[in-house]
Structure formats: C-alpha cells, structure tokens
Amino acid sequence: MATGLWGANPDAAPSRMTSVVHADMRTGKLVRSVVVSTRVVNQRSVAPAVVAPRVVEPAVPVTQAPLDPPSGISELVDRIAAEHSLPPQLIHAVIKAESNYNPTAISPKGALGLMQLIPSTAHRFGVTHVFDPVENIQGGARYLKYLLELYADNTPLALAAYNAGEAAVAKYNGIPPFAETQNYVIQVQKNLQRLAAAAQAKPAPEPVAQTAPPSGPTHVKEVVDADGTVRYVSR
Numbered sequence: 492m493a494t495g496l497w498g499a500n501p502d503a504a505p506s507r508m509t510s511v512v513h514a515d516m517r518t519g520k521l522v523r524s525v526v527v528s529t530r531v532v533n534q535r536s537v538a539p540a541v542v543a544p545r546v547v548e549p550a551v552p553v554t555q556a557p558l559d560p561p562s563g564i565s566e567l568v569d570r571i572a573a574e575h576s577l578p579p580q581l582i583h584a585v586i587k588a589e590s591n592y593n594p595t596a597i598s599p600k601g602a603l604g605l606m607q608l609i610p611s612t613a614h615r616f617g618v619t620h621v622f623d624p625v626e627n628i629q630g631g632a633r634y635l636k637y638l639l640e641l642y643a644d645n646t647p648l649a650l651a652a653y654n655a656g657e658a659a660v661a662k663y664n665g666i667p668p669f670a671e672t673q674n675y676v677i678q679v680q681k682n683l684q685r686l687a688a689a690a691q692a693k694p695a696p697e698p699v700a701q702t703a704p705p706s707g708p709t710h711v712k713e714v715v716d717a718d719g720t721v722r723y724v725s726r
Contacts, residue, residue, distance in 0.1 A: 560592050567628060575632045577639075580690075581646070582606075582632055584682035585653070588675060594624050606631030650676045 560568070560583065568586075572579035589607040590596035602609050604627035613621045616637075618630035638649035641657070651666040652659070654675040659667040666676060 560586070564592060564624065567624060571625075571628050571632050575636045577632055577636055580683055580686040581635065582628065583686060584679045585631065585635065585650075586628075587682045588678045594627070595622055603627075606634075608634075647676050647680070650679050 564586075565579075565583075568579050568582045571577075572582050586592060586605050589602070590605050592605065594605050596605070596607065597603055598607055600609070603613070603621045605624055606627055608616075608618060608621055608627060608630050610621070612634060613627075613630055616630040616633040618626045620626050621630075635649065635653065638652050638657070639646070642648040642652070642660075647666060648660060651672050655667050655669055655672040659669070659672070666673060
C-alpha cells in the first residue's frame with residue numbers, strides 16, 4: 492500500500508512524501524518506510540529582455556584632412572625637389588594621394604612607401620631600401636621628372652603614367668579610361684590647388700628691424716700702451 496502527500500510549506504522546495512508498507516521477508520513483520528521525492532514543477536517561460544538599439548552620433552563631423560606633412564618631411568621634399576628641378580608642391584601632392592605620408596604603406600597591388608613605388612619602378616630608379624623616406628622620395632622624384640620630360644611638362648599625363656604606367660597612356664593616347672587613374676589625376680591636382688591656396692594664405696614674414704647706426708661723427712683716438720702696442724679706440 493502506498494500513500495502520497497505534497498509538502499505543505501509553500502516556501503520550501505516542492506517535494507512528495509511517499510509511505511510504503513511491506514512485509515519483512517526475514518521476520519514476517521510489516522515495515523513502513525518513507526520516500527521523499529522532488530516534485531516536478533512546470534517551468535515558467537521568461538520573456539527575453541529587449542534592449543533598444545542605441546544610435547551613436549559622431550562627436551566631430553568628418554572633414555578633409557589637412558596637407559601638413561610630418562615633421563622633417565617638408566625639408567626633405569624641398570631638398571630633393573631642388574635637386575631634380577621639381578616644384579615641391581607636386582611631390583607633396585603625390586605623396587598625399589599615394590600614402591598620406593605613411594612611410595611603411597603597402598598597397599594591395601604591391602606599391603610601397605611614401606610615393607608607392609612598385610618593386611620594378613624602385614629598381615629602375617635606383618631605390619634599394621624602399622621604406623627609407625629619403626630613397627623613396629628620391630626614386631619618386633626621379634620618376635616624376637622623367638615623366639614630365641617624356642610628356643613635355645603635361646602634368647595630367649605625367650600623373651596618369653605615374654599611376655597606370657607609360658604603356659597605358661600610350662595605348663589610349665592620353666589619360667586611360669580607368670576610374671582609378673582618372674580619380675587619381677583629379678585628386679593630385681586638387682592637392683596642388685590646396686597647397687597653392689595655403690601658400691597664398693600664409694602671412695608674409697615681418698621684416699627684421701635694422702639697428703640704426705649711431706648718429707654724429709665718430710672720433711678715433713690712438714693709444715700707445717706701456718709695451719709700445721698701438722691701439723685705436725673710438726669715442
């Protein structure tokens with residue numbers, strides 16, 4: 492015979508007490524035992540918490556980055572440009588468009604360094620250490636000088652060849668119809684315009700004040716020291 496009773500305490504863990512009476516096979520007496528089992532409670536489904544998405548507004552609007560190069564690059568570009576009779580603004584405009592002044596830049600097509608020289612161009616213009624800023628700018632300046640002479644100082648054609656190669660310019664007899672090359676020529680020319688505008692906006696250096704010479708006549712007196720040395724002093 493078995494009887495069951497649910498736990499009466501609502502705060503306690505739900506359980507079931509079962510009383511079992513059976514005969515002891517050795518003595519023949521009735522023995523009662525109690526078995527406590529945990530009651531299975533249907534789980535309540537809990538609705539997941541819903542967090543509304545948060546829209547983050549940019550703190551500062553994105554503007555076009557200035558053309559100011561890192562410290563030391565301007566002096567380097569000025570020196571190399573003078574060596575190759577190139578406008579330093581042209582070298583700056585190309586560097587800005589090519590690598591944004593990152594000396595270790597590597598493009599998906601394998602162009603390297605500040606002026607993004609591919610290995611064959613670097614070798615062609617004597618660049619051994621392509622990530623060295625001096626060698627990289629020297630090689631890029633030599634290439635630009637060569638292209639300007641090749642295209643009779645036609646800057647857009649020289650820039651197109653710098654980006655796409657001389658063979659592409661020869662094939663299409665002008666700027667190739669490649670979106671990348673056409674955008675590149677436009678971007679470098681915009682950089683040149685911005686550099687020119689920035690140079691014009693710079694205030695002229697103030698003239699250095701000249702010290703006025705002393706007014707009135709200057710009298711020179713001859714002085715003979717005890718050892719016979721002759722000196723001349725003004726008074």
